[in-house]
Amino acid sequence: MRVIDTHVHYGFWDKLFTRDAERGFLEALSDVCEDAGIEKIALLANPGRGNDKLARALEQRPDLVIAMGRLELDRDPVSLVEDFYQRGFHGIKMIGVSKNYDHEDYYPYYEAAAARGLRLLFHTGILGGPVDYLEGDNEDAWKAPPEGKAEEELVHRLGRQIRREKYGFSSARMQPIYLDTIAFYFPELFIIGAHLGWPDYRTACAIARWRPRLYFDISGGDVVHNHIVEGGYIGKEISPRKLLYGSDCDLKRMKADLLRWKAAFDTMGLTEDQQDMIFYRNAAHIFGLDA
Secondary structure (H helix, E strand, O other): OOOOEEEEEOOOHHHHHOOOOOOOOOHHHHHHHHHEEEEEEEOOOOOOOHHHHHHHHHHHHOOOOEEEEEEEOOOOOOOHHHHHHHOOOOOOEEEEOOOOOOHHHHHHHHHHHHHHHOEEEEOOOOOOOOOOOOOOOOOHHHHHHOOHHHHHHHHHHHHHOOOOOOOOOHHHHHHHHHHHHHHOOOOOOOOEEEHHHOOOOHHHHHHHOOOOEEEEEEEOOHHHHHHHHHHOOHHHHHHHHHHHHOOOOOOHHHHHHHHHHHHHHHHOOOOHHHHHHHHHHHHHHOOOOOO
């Protein structure tokens, strides 16, 4: 089984967005990929100096890394797209905006990406947070709901963080339907929506059905996995040729996540060819690895 993992954050899960998140991660990731049979990974840069660290990772392991630069649509200049191209990055990851993804203010970024053939990965659906009030610490210990003083500290921290953003910052701006507009105006762009639009799966499936270069990954942990499997979307609402495998999880769970999806595909009755599309071939096409 050939595998390209299209959704891997660059850093240890419990240290993401900290200064030392990336330290030693590339080596650990390489070991996990070798054990799991993953040939390539789309590595997503962290905010801040994350793009510099991603560039070094690409230099160290060009055989493994598909480099996805981090771009802040409300803060970064359009010239950063050209910088990504000059660094040899393969695409751009976008998340956390104050206006809908298809707002005209963002179009210069998409035009620049299209001109340089860079792929766009958008977070779609609900934006997660530091605490999970459904699963708690079932997936990660640090997601356990706080109580008492810890809860007070959490809400104060979240309040400070949101005041740094422009008004309008919300999951409401990142719904999958907005990718439809971008796909209309930039049909040449390869566009990936993460998490199959969680939880607006049917909209994501519907627009992928009709837009040539619009794809969705199936990353997102237990809840997204269960929704997709129980909803029966694959093969009924969306073709395997429009889906990509992505783990988006801690290294400790990466191999198990891959095997879980393999078992789910077998249970669904997907053929080896259809599974190869999701696990490898679609991503190879998007990132030009099938030439």
